[in-house]
Every structure is written in C-alpha cells, then in structure tokens.
Amino acid sequence: MNTTNQTVISASTLYVVPTPIGNLGDITYRALEVLQQVSIIAAEDTRHTGLLLQHFAIKTNMFIFHDHNEKKQATNQLLKKLQAGQSVALVSNAGTPLINDPGYHLVRCCHKVGIKVVPLPGACAAITALSAAGIASDRFYYEGFLPATKKARKDRLQLLVKVLPTLIFLESTYRLKESLADIISIFGSVRYVILARELTKIYESIYGAPVKELLAWVQEDKYRSRGEIVLIVEGYKALINDSIPAEALRTLTLLQQELPLKKAAALTAKIHSIKKNILYRYSIV
Structure with missing residues (x-):
C-alpha cells in the first residue's frame, strides 16, 4: 500500500476526480489536492462545480466540458492542453465522472495519443445505494436511466426481465411512479426493489419492498419521490433460486393444477416447512 500523504501532479496527465453526491465532507484529501494543483478543471457545469471549489477555497481555472461539446471542439482543445504539458482534472456535477456522465470520449482519445489517465476513487450514487440495499451485490448490472417514453421504457425492461444479477437504475423525480408501474x-408485482433517495443529504431515505407495495408507499407522500433517486432491483436469479427443494416444486406444480396459486403455495409451504412467499414469487416469474 502506498502511504504517501503528498500528491504530486504530473504534467500531461488527465485526472478523473469524483466529487461528493451531496455531503461535501465525502470528498477525499487526494481529490482536493488534485483540484488545487492541476492546470485546469474540466467541469460539466462550471456554476455547480464553482460552489464546490469556493467551499474549499480552490481557485483553479475551469473549462466547460459537457455532453453537447465533448465530441466537438472540447475534447480536441483539452488534448492540445494536455499535449502541451498541462494537467487536467475531469469532474462531473456529482459522483464519479463517466458514470452516466460525459467523459469517455475524452478518456479514450487520451489513451490513443498516449496521454496518461489517472483515476481517483470516490463517491458514486449507484454503489452507495447498492451497499445499503441488502440485495445480492456479488454481481450487478448498472442500467442508468430508463428511457423517458413509456413504450421505449417497457421495451427496455422486457429485455432486462430475466437478467440474473441485481439491477441498478437511476430515476427522475418526474418519472418514478410511471417507471415503478x-x-x-x-417484472411482476413482488420483485423486491430498494428506493434510495437523496443519499448523503439531509433527507436521505432508503426503503425496500415488493415493487407493488413500494409504488403504494411512494404514492402516499409526494416527498417520497423527490430528489436524486437510485432503484436497486432484485435480480431474476434471486426469484428462481432460493434453495427451493425439488420435492417442494413438484408438490407446488401438482397443487396448482387444482388450486389457485396463493392457496397452492400456502399448502406447499406447510408441507415442506418453507416460506410461502418464496414459492409464490417463484411461480409468477
């Protein structure tokens, strides 16, 4: 482990620097040192980043770098600065750059022309939410924002319905209810979903329930759909592989031929001493 306390900025180097997702105290010492010492900071929104820099008394010049200019003149301008010996820190409005934010085109171009890229670890809303979800985290699939239109959103969800790992979505305040519906x-009404909202901020909340119950919970209070939102969705594997004995599945199959699903699941659960919810969830997927 490198225990060096002093950050030495290298010439002609791009630093990828995470910034806090809410609580300014989450920024790292190393990130502050880089932002203080680089030649220029490439920022998605200079007004937003300006507040962060002002808080920490950092006066490094900024360069506007966002989705609309990344593939046009901005990347070429930054490459010229880097090739001339300047150092650049790339930041987004919040969290780790390139995770649902601009920057990959610049990074790729840097690799092509031999510019060194140094990534710093730090805040990321998706990973922060996953760490507190209580849903399997050994494998996960980051989807980001679902499409804004209903048809495109449902088409995308249909492609994801049988994805085995845990799913991670970002969602807009204005589309949360529609997306849950x-x-x-x-996915069905019992797929378990965690809603993580306003992480690291004053009104942070983390709430999980089968998705139909979660939607009802959101609809009870308008404030439950406000702010920055991450959805952690139980993967398909969790629904079909809860260590259900083969004998129990055979019993369930036989009973379903004569009884409604809920009753068949309840009787099977009693016979084999397992939870009826597991059997029910298994059957409706």
Missing part, C-alpha cells in the same frame, strides 16, 4: 407490469 412499468416494472410491475413487466
């Missing part, structure tokens, strides 16, 4: 229609 579409998850119900495609």
